[in-house]
Amino acid sequence: MRNARNEGSEVWPRMTRRAALLGTAQLGLMGVLGWRMKQLQVDQADEFALLAEENRVNMRLIPPGRGLIFDRNGVALATNEPVYRIVIVREAAGEPREALARLAAVMPLDAGTIEATLAEMERVASFVPVTVRDRVSWDDVARVTANAPALPGVTAEVGLSRSYPRGPDTAHVVGYVGPVSDYDLGLMEDPDPLFQIPKFQFGKTGVEAKLEDLLRGKAGTQRIEVNSVGRVMRELSRDEGTPGADVQLSLDAELQSYVEARLAGESAACVVMDCESGDLLAVGNAPTFDPNLFVRGISVPDWTALNENIYRPLAAKAVQGAYPPGSTFKIVTALAALEAGVISPEDTVWCGGYTEVSGIRFHCWKRGGHGNVDFNDSLKYSCDCYYYEVGQRVGIEAIAAMARRMGVGVRPDVPMSAVAEGIAPDADWKRAHHDEAWRVGDTVNASIGQGYVLATPLQLAVMTARVATGREVAPRLVRAIDGVEQPSGAGGPLGLNENLLRRVRASMFDVVNHARGTAHKARIAAAGFEMAGKTGTSQVRRITAEERARGVTSNADLPWNRRDHALWVDFAPYDNPRFAVSVVVEHGSGGSTTAAPIGRDVTLQALYGGFPPLDAYPSDKREEAGQMQARVRALLQGRPAPTLGRA
Structure with a gap:
């Protein structure tokens, strides 16, 4: 009898320790679950409420600011100027031709522009924004913005476009940029994802072409919420990427x-x-x-005049x-x-x-x-x-x-x-x-x-x-x-x-x-x-x-x-x-x-x-x-x- 009591007294402390460890683990698990539930139900409540209403989160590439080009004394030879453009996202706009017809009722769009936009929309992924018109006026931007509920998937954006302040004087040295074409993409072994953005500008001739990798920079990303009709609700996060390098030439x-x-x-x-x-x-x-x-x-x-001269x-x-x-x-x-x-x-x-x-x-x-x-x-x-x-x-x-x-x-x-x-x-x-x-x-x-x-x-x-x-x-x-x-x-x-x-x-x-x-x-x-x-x-x-x-x-x-x-x-x-x-x-x-x-x-x-x-x-x-x-x-x-x- 004395031996049995001794054995029981030895087992009891071990059971108490096990129970304490198990209890601690259970409490920890419950704490983690509680913290995660608070995150989901309180901290991210708005986000999931929007998702529950058939909203979606989209990722978009942000073109970096192209590097500037200067002469030896700091005179600008190639700069970036802000321009307004109208873009359309196919997956949010519905039937493309109908969407463009609605847009044409708001701002001038000729048949050539419509057909070119339709062709571009077929070429790229459905979530990629396609530029309908570039360098539009503020009046066009205002009309599109005012009619946004009737134009799902259509937005006005502010972008950057290349400009050459010295014009013809440095044309053959600095060169120029232009939209990336299918021919250009065919010459590239591993094209930058930026080149998939319609009408993205890259160097065609001169310094602009030869130093393209330096001048282009690295793409940024934009994480946005859109509702069931494709309207942008808010920007969740934004990474501007890395702008291109500025280049100083030896020219005077x-x-x-x-x-x-x-x-x-x-x-x-x-x-x-x-x-x-x-x-x-x-x-x-x-x-x-x-x-x-x-x-x-x-x-x-203009092209004919230059090419046949x-x-x-x-x-x-x-x-x-x-x-x-x-x-x-x-x-x-x-x-x-x-x-x-x-x-x-x-x-x-x-x-x-x-x-x-x-x-x-x-x-x-x-x-x-x-x-x-x-x-x-x-x-x-x-x-x-x-x-x-x-x-x-x-x-x-x-x-x-x-x-x-x-x-x-x-x-x-x-x-x-x-x-x-x-x-x-x-x-x-x-x-x-x-x-x-x-x-x-x-x-x-x-x-x-x-x-x-x-x-x-x-x-x-x-x-x-x-x-x-x-x-x-x-x-x-x-x-x-x-x-x-x-x-x-x-x-x-x-x-x-x-x-x-x-x-x-x-x-x-x-x-x-x-x-x-x-x-x-x-x-x-x-x-x-x-x-x-x-x-x-x-x-x-x-x-x-x-x-x-x-x-x-x-x-x-x-x-x-x-x-x-x-x-x-x-x-x-x-x-x-x-x-x-x-x-x-x-x-x-x-x-x-x-x-x-x-x-x-x-x-x-x-x-x-x-x-x-x-x-x-x-x-x-x-x-x-x-x-x-x-x-x-x-x-x-x-x-x-x-x-x-x-x-």
Whole structure:
């Protein structure tokens, strides 16, 4: 009996502990249930009441604010402006055609808009809002809002649309945005969900396209309640997402506008490059176009006018246009020959007006010839026969290698559309592209920048900056992203003999400043601002022996598209190079008469940071310069005032 009582006394404490633990667990469970019931019945009572009345919670993507684009001084080049739009959600609107008919009774909707909206509604998910009309007036917004009970699934929204304050001046560089099309989506491997939003804007050309991922940002989300007829009751939560990065370009908006105005009336391109950093201060193209037309939906007449214009206003000629560089390429041939030691600066070559190679005559531009010509004279007078001879001595391989070293035949790394590589041809290139062997006549043509050689205005500016500095200067268009400075394009030494480079620069100086130089009429008279340069004229047609015998037809007597291209390159000031400039005027006839004066004017504008005084021009050119300045000022008066931004 004593043992039984002892065993019972030992079991009792254990049972008491178990009961306590079980009781605690039960109380805890009841507490959790009570807390959850309070949440459901009190805290979220309104939400579930709405759901009980057949309300639904929808998730919508919120487009992020697109990053802004500025020039080097903070002038806005691409901004976002608020616009009103009318959108419709198919699953809330009921039968789409009937819904649009009801909307058409409230605000103007033409048949084309209705059909386009119906097609878009079929293309996207039923819960995705489809834009019916963009950029509507406040009166339209008010009418739609007032009639909201009769327009289920239709709402007025405030959105952001791209705007380009500088309009045509920066169209080819900045580019433009437009709605995402099925074709665009087909080119993407993993499209951003934002692209499913009808009429979502993304970069189509230029910086807008090349930096799309940076500028677009990350989508936000909106959680909303809608009732049984699709009317938005309230916003439950909102995540704005991440706005796109702001981009600061190297462009100087004022210089860019000047270049565009100076090129007006030509089919041309002009590049201004900072010799120290490689910054592209101006990338001009003429004629140009208004990128805002594409953002707002370009009309058929406007598109036809742009697309059928023989002067190609949509082409970014400064980077897309690959032209025979003509005599500007003699700089490359000279450097290749001098560096290889096949000729010294003092050696002379006889120019009798032509050089015969394999029974074919290659003519100098000066019919009677230049006589004995040394290196300095060859550039100063732009003697073709000199380069025919030294080109054969050094060979195409050395010329092509020097061309690439100077930036010709190498695609520049700039975020613009369809940037051309150009051509620095050699034997392997011809075999690969034409399945033919290289001939000595090809070398003769290439030595003066004709034949297969092609260069863009941007490449010619790079070539000139490298000659001026002796460094591997590379073009830089993006200066900063969200305030973070991007790598400079200053580059390291080219490794060329500096004494030879000095001789090339001195000869380029004489091209402009010697009384018999080919560009003497386009010189700068301001002391300390003198420039060094090189003219170029490249043929676009073959001149037959018969035509030479009777006299070469003047460019003025030829159709526009059969005339020679006019080219020019320069750097200034000569003693301390700050800017390199290149100009190409399509079918402009003569480099010295057409392209060089433009290059001189643009160079002066860059040096002075505005319109230069007339005494910066030679005395016999001041009246002409004054007229030019008046003409350009008149064109610039129509430009918008600068808008400063956050950059």
